[in-house]
Amino acid sequence: MNQFNLVVMIVLTAAVTYGLRISFIVAAGRYDLPPVVQKILTYAPPAVLFALITPAIIIRDGSADLSLGNARIIAGLIAIIIAWTTRNLFLTIILGMSVLWGLNYLGF
Amino acid sequence: MNNEFRDEFMLGFKKLMPVLPAAIPFGMLMGVVAVDIGFWPSTAVLNSALVYAGTAQLAAMQLIGDGAGLPIIVLTVLVVNLRMMMYSAALAERFKNLSLRWKLLMCHVLTDQAYAFTWARYEEEPDISLDRMKWYYMGSAAPLGVIWILSTSLGAWFGTRIPASWELDFAVPLMLIAMVVPNIRSLASLTAAVVSGFLSIAAADMPLNLGLVVAAIVGMLAGYFEEIWFHTPKEVTDESV
Numbered sequence: 001m002n003q004f005n006l007v008v009m010i011v012l013t014a015a016v017t018y019g020l021r022i023s024f025i026v027a028a029g030r031y032d033l034p035p036v037v038q039k040i041l042t043y044a045p046p047a048v049l050f051a052l053i054t055p056a057i058i059i060r061d062g063s064a065d066l067s068l069g070n071a072r073i074i075a076g077l078i079a080i081i082i083a084w085t086t087r088n089l090f091l092t093i094i095l096g097m098s099v100l101w102g103l104n105y106l107g108f
Numbered sequence: 109m110n111n112e113f114r115d116e117f118m119l120g121f122k123k124l125m126p127v128l129p130a131a132i133p134f135g136m137l138m139g140v141v142a143v144d145i146g147f148w149p150s151t152a153v154l155n156s157a158l159v160y161a162g163t164a165q166l167a168a169m170q171l172i173g174d175g176a177g178l179p180i181i182v183l184t185v186l187v188v189n190l191r192m193m194m195y196s197a198a199l200a201e202r203f204k205n206l207s208l209r210w211k212l213l214m215c216h217v218l219t220d221q222a223y224a225f226t227w228a229r230y231e232e233e234p235d236i237s238l239d240r241m242k243w244y245y246m247g248s249a250a251p252l253g254v255i256w257i258l259s260t261s262l263g264a265w266f267g268t269r270i271p272a273s274w275e276l277d278f279a280v281p282l283m284l285i286a287m288v289v290p291n292i293r294s295l296a297s298l299t300a301a302v303v304s305g306f307l308s309i310a311a312a313d314m315p316l317n318l319g320l321v322v323a324a325i326v327g328m329l330a331g332y333f334e335e336i337w338f339h340t341p342k343e344v345t346d347e348s349v
Binding site for chain 1: 130133134137146147148151154155158159160161163164165167168170171172173174178181182184185186187188189190191192193194195196197199200203208211212214215216218274275277278279280281282283284285286287288289290291292296297298300301302303304305306307308309312319320323324325327328329330331332335
């Protein structure tokens with residue numbers, strides 16, 4: 001994306017985000033999502049974010065790489081375990097990157 | 109601002125303090141990653157200032173790196189930030205007598221933390237006046253925005269010097285993991301994550317990154333059905349009302 005497109009992206013995503021923030025507080029009329037939709041949307045964070053995370057780990061140069069040669073799989077799994085057990089943002093990122101660098105260094 | 113309001117602001121700020129040490133390196137990393145995928149330092153800072161939502165910004169970064177188009181990026185940010193609408197709904201009744209200017213200002217710094225602190229304060233002191241509350245809110249919300257912008261700037265200006273061999277793009281999924289995995293505390297949300305993750309690979313070849321949309325929607329539905337089929341529907345019963 002060139003810089004112009006990035007700025008367009010920033011403006012659009014900012015508008016959407018601000019729109020959600022002001023939705024009920026500023027809009028006077030009361031409206032509500034159906035309960036079923038609300039319920040389904042509670043699963044948006046894990047579903048959307050894992051749809052981003054998984055390809056970022058597994059897809060290498062345009063196709064799925066499930067071999068041991070893909071160091072990101074091991075680094076990613078370790079990061080998931082650390083995030084799950086410690087809930088620590090930095091430990092997760094630092095150890096995840098360290099494992100990736102370590103495996104790259106060892107020639108994976 | 110008289111003394112009473114300044115005290116409220118400081119009270120909110122004290123609540124926020126423990127969050128700040130974590131926000132600084134996170135913001136810096138956001139700046140570094142943004143520059144790494146092609147933002148100018150100035151546009152990286154603009155992004156943090158205008159969007160001001162870490163997870164959504166990261167999701168957008170990942171998609172830009174993947175070469176996705178604008179519609180998919182905007183849609184993803186919308187879904188990732190839908191919880192802001194729930195916070196907005198929860199606070200609307202409380203804030204309804206504020207002036208429009210205050211509402212617009214307060215909404216821009218509405219985050220997970222600001223919502224949590226405000227809600228906790230109302231639990232403790234249900235009769236707190238709106239005038240005191242708005243300063244408490246600003247104290248617990250606005251400084252994080254300032255820190256977010258400053259730390260993104262710092263990272264963006266340092267980030268220009270990091271070599272590609274460091275594979276810094278991998279920091280984006282790692283940050284997303286760090287933010288979402290600790291919140292997976294039920295079989296239903298685990299189902300949503302696993303189903304969506306699997307489908308995102310199976311559907312990776314769909315055009316326009318539509319695989320992401322398909323994976324996310326099916327993942328959400330899987331979580332929902334796991335919940336209603338395999339667990340005693342406690343809150344679900346009021347759906348029939």
